[in-house]
Amino acid sequence: MRVKLVLEYDGTEYCGWQIQPNGVTVQQRVQEAVFALTGEAVSVIASGRTDSGVHAAGQTAHFDTVSSIPPERFAAALNSVLPADIRALSSGAAPEGFHARFCAKKKTYCYKMYVSETIRPLWNRYAYRIPFSPDITAMKRAARLFEGEHDFRAFMASGSEVKDTVRTVYSSEITCEGDFIFFTVCGNGFLYNMVRIMAGTLLEAGAGEMTEADIIAALEKGERTLCGKTLPPHGLTLLSVEYDV
Amino acid sequence: MRVKLVLEYDGTEYCGWQIQPNGVTVQQRVQEAVFALTGEAVSVIASGRTDSGVHAAGQTAHFDTVSSIPPERFAAALNSVLPADIRALSSGAAPEGFHARFCAKKKTYCYKMYVSETIRPLWNRYAYRIPFSPDITAMKRAARLFEGEHDFRAFMASGSEVKDTVRTVYSSEITCEGDFIFFTVCGNGFLYNMVRIMAGTLLEAGAGEMTEADIIAALEKGERTLCGKTLPPHGLTLLSVEYDV
Numbered sequence: 256m257r258v259k260l261v262l263e264y265d266g267t268e269y270c271g272w273q274i275q276p277n278g279v280t281v282q283q284r285v286q287e288a289v290f291a292l293t294g295e296a297v298s299v300i301a302s303g304r305t306d307s308g309v310h311a312a313g314q315t316a317h318f319d320t321v322s323s324i325p326p327e328r329f330a331a332a333l334n335s336v337l338p339a340d341i342r343a344l345s346s347g348a349a350p351e352g353f354h355a356r357f358c359a360k361k362k363t364y365c366y367k368m369y370v371s372e373t374i375r376p377l378w379n380r381y382a383y384r385i386p387f388s389p390d391i392t393a394m395k396r397a398a399r400l401f402e403g404e405h406d407f408r409a410f411m412a413s414g415s416e417v418k419d420t421v422r423t424v425y426s427s428e429i430t431c432e433g434d435f436i437f438f439t440v441c442g443n444g445f446l447y448n449m450v451r452i453m454a455g456t457l458l459e460a461g462a463g464e465m466t467e468a469d470i471i472a473a474l475e476k477g478e479r480t481l482c483g484k485t486l487p488p489h490g491l492t493l494l495s496v497e498y499d500v
Numbered sequence: 501m502r503v504k505l506v507l508e509y510d511g512t513e514y515c516g517w518q519i520q521p522n523g524v525t526v527q528q529r530v531q532e533a534v535f536a537l538t539g540e541a542v543s544v545i546a547s548g549r550t551d552s553g554v555h556a557a558g559q560t561a562h563f564d565t566v567s568s569i570p571p572e573r574f575a576a577a578l579n580s581v582l583p584a585d586i587r588a589l590s591s592g593a594a595p596e597g598f599h600a601r602f603c604a605k606k607k608t609y610c611y612k613m614y615v616s617e618t619i620r621p622l623w624n625r626y627a628y629r630i631p632f633s634p635d636i637t638a639m640k641r642a643a644r645l646f647e648g649e650h651d652f653r654a655f656m657a658s659g660s661e662v663k664d665t666v667r668t669v670y671s672s673e674i675t676c677e678g679d680f681i682f683f684t685v686c687g688n689g690f691l692y693n694m695v696r697i698m699a700g701t702l703l704e705a706g707a708g709e710m711t712e713a714d715i716i717a718a719l720e721k722g723e724r725t726l727c728g729k730t731l732p733p734h735g736l737t738l739l740s741v742e743y744d745v
Contacts, residue, residue, distance in 0.1 A: 344620075373575070376584065
């Protein structure tokens, strides 16, 4: 039986999703929890990796089990053994042919920023501080440039070995609430560090350091050096993953 | 020279404000920061203690110094040596006769709750989970009962040695946003654990376990056992302290 899980986690204390030799990861903790319940050493496959320090409100994953625990009960059972910064929000029998990574059709991320001269201890865990007031109108307009099908090669961390760098962005939007600025982006997939580089690019647009023409040129020329900085991971949250199946 | 500070802190990792033998406190960290800057072993006096795990967005404090650092520069200077979960939001020369504790006229606290079957890792650091949907109308009406001058003896942790238990509550309000419920209360002072017991009492009103008459009786009879439970500290934030001077 294949079980589908929707997970929320605070990524602060983790070296990202994927198991690695040096440091504790979310995948490791979830697999340990499955083992504690079933005695099975399963692979829990997520829709994609999240980087070290990145959060998730709706990461989606699956694993295969022969356990007699009913699939819809797995969430509560896992939560009884998971650390409090990782929770299964729901679980159920995966639809026929479901694969958390290969069947993912849309992912939505949010990069949160806040405007403040100083670090705000109550905001800083899930949002990135900007020490100046950016031009929100410029950021809103720039965000729209990402919508559509583009070669996002320029918006990929150097060193990535991905060959096909064309992705479709369904929506890319800046919204504000008080001192917070939210960059919410939905697409059919994202390259390594792509959302954090997009956010850094929008921030430069908001600072008057990049024009819309500069962003269009970065998309067309595909050079990483033409984009903004990669913003730090703690401002980023994977909101949701959508599937057809 | 007396310096007035406004502080924000994430109380999660601290044994409250006040220095104590076992465990690190916010006061200790702020005093260490002043020492690092000035070489002076000062006492930093706050408007009042916050308990272990309680947060502050506007704790106010003062200390006396002979340092040549301009008072309005102390915030930035302290922030350069404080841990990231404590920040001075502002600093300045204290007005004549100012004392952070004795001159405090109004304090505003917020107790945050959220409705969810499971812990939400991205919400749980600053809010308390309620596993059921309470009756918000009942909570709103019950909250109003605290307004005015009352003997809040029943809403004080047992063991407290405070004699005068009469306090004035200027406003006491329940508001909602999505799955969040906020209890915001402003008064001229609060007894030990008073806001957390008030929040626990409102929650029992929302669960249908206490009536308005029960709350009025608790206020009149002054017995701790007539109120709700003391809710945990992590949902509580000291929002602001107001002064006349």
